[in-house]
Amino acid sequence: MNGLSLSELCYLFCCPPCPSRITAKLAFLPPAPTYAFIEEDSPSSSNSSSSPSPPVSNCSLHLTEKAEWQYSRSELEVIDVFYTRSRRGNRVACMYVKITDSPEFTILFSHGNAVDLGQMSSFFIGLGNRINCNILAYDYSGYGASTGKASEANIYSDAEAAWETLKTRFGLRPDQVILYGQSIGTAATVDLATRHEVAGVVLHSPLMSGMRVACPDVRRTWCFDSFASIEKITRVTSPVLVIHGTDDEVIDFTHGLALFERAPRTVEPLWVEGAGHNDVELYGQYLDRLRKFIQVDIRSS
Template sequence: MTSNENASPEVTTVDSINNQKMNGLTLSELCCLFCCPPCPARIAAKLAFLPPEPTYSFNVDSTTPSKLSLKLSDRADWQYNQRELDSFEVFYAQSSRGNQIACMHIRATATPKYTILFSHGNAVDLGQMSSFYLGLGTRINCNIFSYDYSGYGASGGKPSEKNLYADINAAWQSLRNKYGLSPDKIILYGQSIGTVPTVDLASRYEVGAVVLHSPLMSGMRVAFPNTKRTWFFDAFPSIDKVPKISSPVLVIHGTEDEVIDFSHGVAIYERCPRAVDPLWVEGAGHNDIELYCQYLERLKKFISVDLTDNSA
């Protein structure tokens, strides 16, 4: 299984900044990167947000006008039969910042152990991720709930750091209210840029568990690896929020990650109060961890063993 980030513009964007760093940044290049004055929103926009052309839309269901149905374009990676489509429920949630957020609930199993609130990586949308979600949920016996960030897919608004936090809040409230799930039955899963809203939410609510897949410490630390502190103009300061997470945390990272260095995963792991044994995938990069057999094996063990032990 793959999260379809293999040709992600996120790689190009961050790597180009890292290449500039390796060659030495001039004063003009620094000014260009951070603008004047520097602020988190501008850094965030330069480092992270490159939404793809939408691969799906929500249509009014022909049989039930009050419901929306999923329509995939030719750019989506998978076309479903009707039985598979029946496992998808799609709708809009309203964020506190006034944006309509596209949400997707996948009933992957009849007897789910948990529902995973999945915050995906950059340069993909729900249409591209849907086949991965269905396969993942089936294999680990969990339902999957996901959403598109503002400006991605069928979601309104524009992507920004503040919108990221409002978007996951809207998804969280919808998951809790619409499906009646208690927090202990929800696993928050963030991948790459999706670890940013995941960490933020997990720092404010105790949940069943948290998975941080290729997490970043902060925006500045990605662009400039020698950064040792969180500056006031930094974006995505997850490293300062993870100590507040009271839930069990599984950190996953590839040792050869070319976008978010492996050291970020290690630092995040070391700051989590209730971190379980991490998954360091030897030789894996940023976009191929899901292709390694230990990925699914570790997730299954996390759910069936680690979380059982933590609740005892």
Template sequence: MSGMGLSFSELCCLFCCPPCPSKIAAKLAFLPPEKTYDIAEEPEEPGKFKLVLNDKAEWQYSEREKENIEVSFTRTTRGSRIATMFVRCSPNARFTLLHSHGNAVDLGQMSSFYMGLGSRINCNIFSYDYSGYGASSGKPSEKNLYADIDAAWNFLRTKYGISPENIILYGQSIGTVPTVDLASRYEVGAVVLHSALMSGMRVAFPQTKRTWFFDAFPSIDKVSRVSSPVLVIHGTEDEVIDFSHGLAIYEKCPRAVDPLWVEGAGHNDVELYNQYLDRLRHFVAQELTN
């Protein structure tokens, strides 16, 4: 969720002529990277696809381990054809993470991370690319973001038969926006909000105290409707989404568990701290099973 700086003239325009939410969203959030993968249809098995990674994906495992990744497509209610990825990390996993990734990455770049994370916390991982990201069609927008996760949720439940109580919604940075929206409408096994933002305007203008009608991503107004257990994770030195956002989100969650505040961590390095994996393991293996 980088690239949020606004020029003086743009600040004046925001105050003098408030833009529509989609324009705030486009300015503050969406930075689709150059695609790092393709999804190719198997010539002898129509309807079955394989993952083709390029060098920029930086795959860290063997070709054999890539066989544990299943890719496909699903269609959203707004017409986008979005790419999906199911990573089978553990044969005895009870939970599947529905992961909504951060900005400026795609499924190819996330594939190695998913393989490592899932194997370490004993979860399978299902993810998708937002409209306009990776192999997904369409253009990024706030409305598409919500339609994208709805399509992913329905696909995970119907194609893979995963029950809601066995799904952990995990959102990171911009990915917390669709995660909170979905979690406010469905009860699931649990929710993880990693580097969450209160709203777009509150990121651009830290002194904002209310949600304006033209604001985008108003997660702070939705999170109180999340009925599932929520683990909030945030770096105390986050330079993109200030730590205060994590605190405010945590305080609004009706069923928040003990949060993970990572001392000294910024926006993109929380995963490098030992307590990150330790906290997730405990959350999955202890708090959600007792």
């Protein structure tokens, strides 16, 4: 998400484009896919439907070198991959990382921009093991093996499809789920959390809105803005943990601070001194704070 030139700013305010065009300009940079799903039988979700269809159960995961897998092949056995279908008709690639047979909580993870499930797979293994949670992640439309095109409407629909999968495929209740969003994924997480009260919500390097990232001096939400989490966060009734690096060069630290101040049920935030946009998880306090959120804050809220 880069700043806009003077001419682009003038165009935005004099001839504002539709929200989807701002979204495409500011947010979506899907990488070349770093993985593939190998379907072992005909996909059960290939038919079109107004509601999510059952996921494909018989897929195997193929990672390319660009995925930079950090574990042995045996660790791949804890990863289950399948498709579900969104209400907007796109096939959504899902990755389920099973760390334990009896998890207290399962993470529904909405990842950041410019990565896909293949690149995130090693991180999911490491994170799940360290916080003892299973993780369900998904790729946005137009990312990885997911079909369609990235858009704000699609990203929300993709998140909802993943949510439905947690209920139908894994039989989870809302109070067994933690929604976790990173960067652009926090927009999908906040949107989902406005409709479903869950055990907890983690916003990792969140943004207030698309326009506020591009134009730091913007102080209101325009009708053509996108990803307006700053407006939606007031309707989130679950406990919210905000994590942000103080030296974030992509989404300024003030975004996380503003969301923390407006969320109705926040817990103690984590402001990682000196951390940027892509290295917060390398700091020791990151895992410590997540564990405390899961083991203490959620139970006492």
